[in-house]
Amino acid sequence: MLDCVIIGGGPAGVSSAINLKLLGKSFLWFSGPSKKVERAELIKNYPAFPQVTGKELSKAFKKHVESMDIEMRGEVVTGVYETDGHFTLLVKDESFEAKTVILCLGVEASKPIGGEEEFLGRGVSYCATCDGFLYKGKKIAVLCTDKQFEHEAEFLAGIAETAYVIPLYKGYEIKAPNARIILKKPVSVSGDTRVRSLSFKDESVEIDGMFILRGSVSPSTLLRGLKVEGGHIAVNRDCSTNIAGVFSAGDCTGRPYQYAKAVGEGNIAAHSVVEYLTR
């Protein structure tokens, strides 16, 4: 059983990982394909770096964690379940057990589409390899938010009769004979006991299932029962959430959306994890 799993590779995750390592805890660190730090043009308020581009700071973070032999894994955690005072985390077709969790999810990809939470497990899935075979010969929609997920979209298209693939980025290359590309933003999924259709602004398609391939899952769907206020994970001063053993840091806990604030909270969260483990 791991001491902790950190979810999220931004500054808060970096700071949490560095501190857990220094504090001698066992942990795994997962991050989807977030490139938010890299994209920042010029950062002037990360103390001790008078002027730094997002790329430079991102590289410096990477160098720091590498110098400490910390590995960041690129898989997406699709679910966190509490069982008997510890947590089970689903990552593709593997699962991991941990005593604590630090959520550093950012804010970018956290807005669910209409009906997503309602139909999760009833036609909506985040995991191609886990649930793909349920849709053999059926009609599915695949929301693909990043190039990195194209092979998963192709895998799903290979199973389904028809796959409506919706790439939300430029320069997509999806090769599957039965994939129908839709270049619109989906608005909501709907149905009865299960998902039946996916609606866009001006049309809708009939589907049996919907796969949402995203770098991160919205907090409340990732972990049922997690208290969210105004779109942010509600945390106390020590970065603890309403669920014992679950901590959170960085943009996902609220404004200001700032590197310094994120590394500060990552530091606090790691120290709170250690205090929680000793209790």
Next chain:
Amino acid sequence: MLDCVIIGGGPAGVSSAINLKLLGKSFLWFSGPSKKVERAELIKNYPAFPQVTGKELSKAFKKHVESMDIEMRGEVVTGVYETDGHFTLLVKDESFEAKTVILCLGVEASKPIGGEEEFLGRGVSYCATCDGFLYKGKKIAVLCTDKQFEHEAEFLAGIAETAYVIPLYKGYEIKAPNARIILKKPVSVSGDTRVRSLSFKDESVEIDGMFILRGSVSPSTLLRGLKVEGGHIAVNRDCSTNIAGVFSAGDCTGRPYQYAKAVGEGNIAAHSVVEYLTR
């Protein structure tokens, strides 16, 4: 009227100052002689700096603020008073008015001696130039916590009949004919309506006044009515205190005592000041 005064030159103060400058606010920044960052041997958990000595990080902070034309003033703020929704700050024999205050006081020098708060203004003073002349020809004690204050101690000894000077550091050089050096830690001041004596563990001396020359004043004596819990300034998630317009960041708000946490809170406090000013 200034938008803000920042008190404290550690990482939290640095981060507050950088952000207030970038956010276009008018402010002054005061710091006593804190050398805590410089003294840290090796810091491994300030993200993006894999291994850095306290001296190097301190230099990098200094370079950052200098590159932005931010000035840190070395004087000690000895009192903060709320009047008509703004604040008056006493600094030596000057005073400044500000709409908000950010307290980044650290934890080091914040423990008052017995009776200090009780007799403040009734024989206990933090300011040689403000109150020194009240003790012409009288007996005083001068608690001197840092070499930087030696000229103030000598100035006071020059006025008083007898000055018991208590240096709390090594290598003191205090030149004043009527200064009597005491190399012990004072325990408490006591008296009736005013200070009458200063007690050490094994003796006490009769005095008319007591000067305490410190890099920082304890939060609750600096600002009456400020809520302190367990020795730390009580703050909310946005770094606001119980007094509207007063914010706090860094070690003085509680554990973990960490650079990353301090710069994070400094950032939050500056953003909260801006939000407060626009309201």
